[in-house]
Amino acid sequence: MRRFRPLLLTSTALLSASVTAVGVAAPTFGQTLNSYGMPGAIDTPTAVAPPEGELSATVSNSDYGRRVTLSFQPVPRLTTALRYAKIDGIDPKRDALYDRSFDLQFQLLNEQPGWQPSLAIGLRDFMGTGVYSGEYLVATKTVTPRVRVSAGIGWGRLAGAWRRTDYTDEGGKPNVDDWFTGSAKPFASVEWQATDNLSVLAEYSYDDYLPEVEGGADEVDSKLNLGINYRIGDTYQLGAYTIGGKTFGIKGTVALNARKSAFPSGLEPAPAPVRPRPAPSADPEGWSGAWSADPTAQPAIQTALSKALKGEGQVLESMALSSNRAEVRIRNLRYNMQAEAIGRTARLMTRALPPSVETFVITSMENGLATSSVVLRRSDIERLENTASAHIAQRAQIVDGEPRPADLVYSPGIYPKFNWGIKPYLSLGMFDPDDPLRYEVGAELSAKYEIAPGLILSGTIRQRAFGNSDQKAPGNMTPDEYDDLGIDENEYGVPRVRSDSRMYAGNNRPTVPRLTLAWYAKPTPTTYSRVTVGLLERAYGGVSGEILWKPVDSRLALGAEINRVRKRDFEKAFEFRDYEVTTGHVSAYYDFGSGIWGQIDVGQYLAGDVGATVALNREFENGWRVGAYASKTDLSEEEYGEGSFDKGIKLSIPLTWAIGQPSTRRIGGDIRSLSRDGGSRVRVDGRLYELVRQNQTNKLYDGWGKFWR
Amino acid sequence: MTRVMKNVAGLMATALLLAACGTPNDEAQGTILGQLRQAVGPTVTRATGRGAEAPAAAAAPLSADEMAARALAANPAPLILVGLESSGATQVMAMVGDNSGMRTYMTPNEQALIIRGGMLTGTKGLGHDLSVAEVDNVAALIRSRRAGQTTRINRYLGGDGVERPLQMTCTVAIGGGKGFAFAGTSWNATQVVETCEGGGVEVQNSYLVSASGQIPVSRQWISPALGYVTIQTIRP
Numbered sequence: 001m002r003r004f005r006p007l008l009l010t011s012t013a014l015l016s017a018s019v020t021a022v023g024v025a026a027p028t029f030g031q032t033l034n035s036y037g038m039p040g041a042i043d044t045p046t047a048v049a050p051p052e053g054e055l056s057a058t059v060s061n062s063d064y065g066r067r068v069t070l071s072f073q074p075v076p077r078l079t080t081a082l083r084y085a086k087i088d089g090i091d092p093k094r095d096a097l098y099d100r101s102f103d104l105q106f107q108l109l110n111e112q113p114g115w116q117p118s119l120a121i122g123l124r125d126f127m128g129t130g131v132y133s134g135e136y137l138v139a140t141k142t143v144t145p146r147v148r149v150s151a152g153i154g155w156g157r158l159a160g161a162w163r164r165t166d167y168t169d170e171g172g173k174p175n176v177d178d179w180f181t182g183s184a185k186p187f188a189s190v191e192w193q194a195t196d197n198l199s200v201l202a203e204y205s206y207d208d209y210l211p212e213v214e215g216g217a218d219e220v221d222s223k224l225n226l227g228i229n230y231r232i233g234d235t236y237q238l239g240a241y242t243i244g245g246k247t248f249g250i251k252g253t254v255a256l257n258a259r260k261s262a263f264p265s266g267l268e269p270a271p272a273p274v275r276p277r278p279a280p281s282a283d284p285e286g287w288s289g290a291w292s293a294d295p296t297a298q299p300a301i302q303t304a305l306s307k308a309l310k311g312e313g314q315v316l317e318s319m320a321l322s323s324n325r326a327e328v329r330i331r332n333l334r335y336n337m338q339a340e341a342i343g344r345t346a347r348l349m350t351r352a353l354p355p356s357v358e359t360f361v362i363t364s365m366e367n368g369l370a371t372s373s374v375v376l377r378r379s380d381i382e383r384l385e386n387t388a389s390a391h392i393a394q395r396a397q398i399v400d401g402e403p404r405p406a407d408l409v410y411s412p413g414i415y416p417k418f419n420w421g422i423k424p425y426l427s428l429g430m431f432d433p434d435d436p437l438r439y440e441v442g443a444e445l446s447a448k449y450e451i452a453p454g455l456i457l458s459g460t461i462r463q464r465a466f467g468n469s470d471q472k473a474p475g476n477m478t479p480d481e482y483d484d485l486g487i488d489e490n491e492y493g494v495p496r497v498r499s500d501s502r503m504y505a506g507n508n509r510p511t512v513p514r515l516t517l518a519w520y521a522k523p524t525p526t527t528y529s530r531v532t533v534g535l536l537e538r539a540y541g542g543v544s545g546e547i548l549w550k551p552v553d554s555r556l557a558l559g560a561e562i563n564r565v566r567k568r569d570f571e572k573a574f575e576f577r578d579y580e581v582t583t584g585h586v587s588a589y590y591d592f593g594s595g596i597w598g599q600i601d602v603g604q605y606l607a608g609d610v611g612a613t614v615a616l617n618r619e620f621e622n623g624w625r626v627g628a629y630a631s632k633t634d635l636s637e638e639e640y641g642e643g644s645f646d647k648g649i650k651l652s653i654p655l656t657w658a659i660g661q662p663s664t665r666r667i668g669g670d671i672r673s674l675s676r677d678g679g680s681r682v683r684v685d686g687r688l689y690e691l692v693r694q695n696q697t698n699k700l701y702d703g704w705g706k707f708w709r
Numbered sequence: 710m711t712r713v714m715k716n717v718a719g720l721m722a723t724a725l726l727l728a729a730c731g732t733p734n735d736e737a738q739g740t741i742l743g744q745l746r747q748a749v750g751p752t753v754t755r756a757t758g759r760g761a762e763a764p765a766a767a768a769a770p771l772s773a774d775e776m777a778a779r780a781l782a783a784n785p786a787p788l789i790l791v792g793l794e795s796s797g798a799t800q801v802m803a804m805v806g807d808n809s810g811m812r813t814y815m816t817p818n819e820q821a822l823i824i825r826g827g828m829l830t831g832t833k834g835l836g837h838d839l840s841v842a843e844v845d846n847v848a849a850l851i852r853s854r855r856a857g858q859t860t861r862i863n864r865y866l867g868g869d870g871v872e873r874p875l876q877m878t879c880t881v882a883i884g885g886g887k888g889f890a891f892a893g894t895s896w897n898a899t900q901v902v903e904t905c906e907g908g909g910v911e912v913q914n915s916y917l918v919s920a921s922g923q924i925p926v927s928r929q930w931i932s933p934a935l936g937y938v939t940i941q942t943i944r945p
Contacts, residue, residue: 053869261868263836269819270833273806337870385808386823386831386841388864389872622870657868660836705872708840709833 037069041189047120053258062249089215263660289323337703368454370401440467459515631679646679648672827924837934877907
């Protein structure tokens with residue numbers, strides 16, 4: 001084991017220099033969101049940045065259409081949004097236009113006392129079909145504690161100059177050539193906070209809603225829009241507004257903040273406190289270490305500690321014990337923050353181990369892999385219990401887990417081990433232009449057989465109960481016709497690797513989404529490997545191999561993956577179709593600090609296309625994560641189809657944040673662009689980076705505030 | 710736990726079984742629905758403290774002295790009687806650990822107060838806990854019954870899991886003396902008031918301090934969400 005003190009990464013968790021005003025009253029002005037779900041009045045924007053970590057969902061509805069917007073503040077100055085809009089009558093292919101759009105707003109200046117207003121620049125609907133396409137520069141000033149005015153200059157829709165949508169284009173690319181072009185017009189808004197909850201809004205906007213009017217809506221007969229906004233706490237907003245006097249709209253917002261939780265310190269019971277050691281004179285035998293010669297000592301200690309750890313949701317997989325050092329290898333099943341699991345384990349060790357044991361090594365295990373070891377001095381634990389968590393952080397060493405320590409003793413009954421469970425499942429598919437909400441509800445049986453450390457046989461069986469998610473073939477074929485056709489290719493000769501994924505849906509008999517034998521190993525202290533064989537995912541089966549290099553305190557990780565897979569039959573669990581492919585990637589992962597990490601994968605995708613995927617994530621200390629990714633391969637835009645290239649947004653929220661009870665579970669989803677064939681990867685379980693990263697230096701420090709919790 | 714609560718717990722367990730079944734004790738297998746169900750019960754109890762308290766109070770409200778007397782008979786450990794003002798709940802807590810004078814007191818449902826020399830330095834399991842209070846400076850004044858001005862740092866976990874300090878400036882003032890008896894012990898103590906300000910909050914902790922520096926009775930601030938707790942020594 002390398003004995004070095006890892007560099008203290010610039011994790012915000014430990015640089016707790018910023019004093020939050022725990023008791024300060026909230027600022028008088030809230031973050032009013034407009035009908036586009038962005039900071040603004042009714043349609044126009046304001047130069048107001050929501051708090052960092054704010055995630056809000058806004059629905060607005062009027063005769064001019066319905067907009068569902070998810071907006072997120074990844075860093076203090078940047079507001080991002082993904083919108084899904086429905087506008088009647090203007091898509092030549094469908095009865096209504098179902099359109100995605102993306103917005104960005106960047107805060108250039110923050111408001112200061114005196115004359116300086118806040119200033120922001122923004123891009124609305126800056127890629128894709130661009131029905132809302134417009135850009136702006138806006139300034140906002142709070143003139144009295146209850147009145148806020150904004151004024152700006154807009155291009156595109158904000159200037160009443162709609163950039164006519166080109167429906168022959170596949171869309172999905174940034175329309176850089178259009179930005180800040182065409183005529184520019186001013187806009188302005190005023191917000192009067194009539195009561196603490198109620199705002200009255202008025203704005204002047206040049207948007208003439210031309211595309212909506214062409215689709216059959218009323219013309220806009222005035223440039224003046226009026227509205228009210230009612231806030232319920234920091235979470236809810238309800239609003240009503242008029243567009244030009246004749247058209248009425250309503251909107252509602254739900255906002256969550258990654259940094260605010262109902263129970264910030266959690267509701268889990270208090271841990272057992274440290275038991276200080278007796279004076280050497282009171283226990284000379286314990287202090288001498290003579291006990292370690294007794295062969296019954298370790299089994300007795302291991303059994304007692306294992307039982308105590310079980311009460312804390314920790315599995316004691318194995319233990320190495322000598323007269324002055326103890327290493328425990330734990331699998332954390334309960335705490336969202338690994339640091340909390342380690343802190344509780346350390347305290348239980350003070351209660352179970354004889355006084356001569358001074359060095360505690362707590363190794364975090366995932367799928368049989370030693371992902372990190374935290375080395376603590378028992379005297380530090382005794383001396384620093386319940387002090388500021390930064391103190392014990394400075395005394396703890398985080399080192400690479402030793403792959404195969406010589407004197408490790410497995411706890412009885414750990415391997416082999418069988419687990420199973422039945423639970424209901426709900427699978428949701430949203431934002432498909434042809435079928436906006438698909439769902440399926442049923443029961444899922446899952447089982448896991450851990451044969452030896454790192455060797456895991458696992459699988460799931462699902463039985464659909466009901467739902468509207470039916471089997472559907474691509475194009476205008478019926479499922480039977482498509483199945484019989486046997487040629488899984490589109491009109492450009494691109495293999496249909498995902499665009500026929502709905503052929504797998506609507507099965508009323510039991511399905512086997514996954515059935516695999518996986519072998520995880522750690523060839524060296526800093527490399528990890530995985531081999532998975534079987535039915536890897538609903539649509540593909542085969543072999544998947546992966547290797548990852550990730551030293552415990554490294555910001556950089558490198559990986560490679562290779563898969564040989566065959567497309568599975570649409571209905572029969574253990575049969576395959578003819579399509580077979582080799583797909584693989586080399587990957588680089590980098591942690592930029594400040595909660596931002598990224599990943600680049602370069603290689604061959606499922607359809608045999610070659611290209612790269614770039615992903616960027618904003619992850620808060622508590623594990624709240626919002627990420628965006630995009631893939632571009634050598635498929636042409638025509639071959640790829642609507643959307644031009646694969647892109648999407650991933651959201652993952654720890655359940656603990658929402659309910660206060662301890663849990664390692666997460667809730668989340670993947671909002672991807674249309675299921676297309678280019679840039680698609682096998683969805684194999686247990687990829688190494690995320691498995692390993694959670695327990696390594698940077699994430700441990702992120703959660704270190706919970707060490708003594 | 711009262712009988713009523715046991716029934717509620719039984720109901721919750723049944724609900725959980727309906728939602729999911731499988732190998733017992735494998736926490737990873739639970740459902741979100743189950744987790745939520747599991748969450749609701751204890752949340753209500755913990756957040757309000759009424760879950761356990763209300764039925765007992767309805768049956769026969771016990772006076773502080775009666776609660777103290779029963780606890781003294783049942784538990785040989787050092788004991789305190791604790792009242793959480795925000796919830797109105799009062800319960801007895803027993804010492805479960807003493808690490809060089811830092812004492813951990815726990816309720817039967819494993820919520821804890823950390824107390825050093827009568828000064829509250831932490832809470833656990835209340836949802837809006839005080840992670841740690843660094844009170845050495847102010848404790849020196851209070852326990853020696855001297856007026857003066859000094860600082861304390863309270864640390865809190867944010868919703869993001871980050872521990873952040875709340876630095877406060879505190880003024881200690883000395884009030885009148887007082888003799889009283891509680892739980893079979895007679896005390897002669899002086900009232901000491903600690904007024905602290907910082908981060909936009911102002912709080913006032915008050916203590917009764919004996920000549921030897923013991924604090925048999927106190928009212929101390931935990932956090933903005935939880936407010937004050939009163940602590941009475943049953944058995945020192």
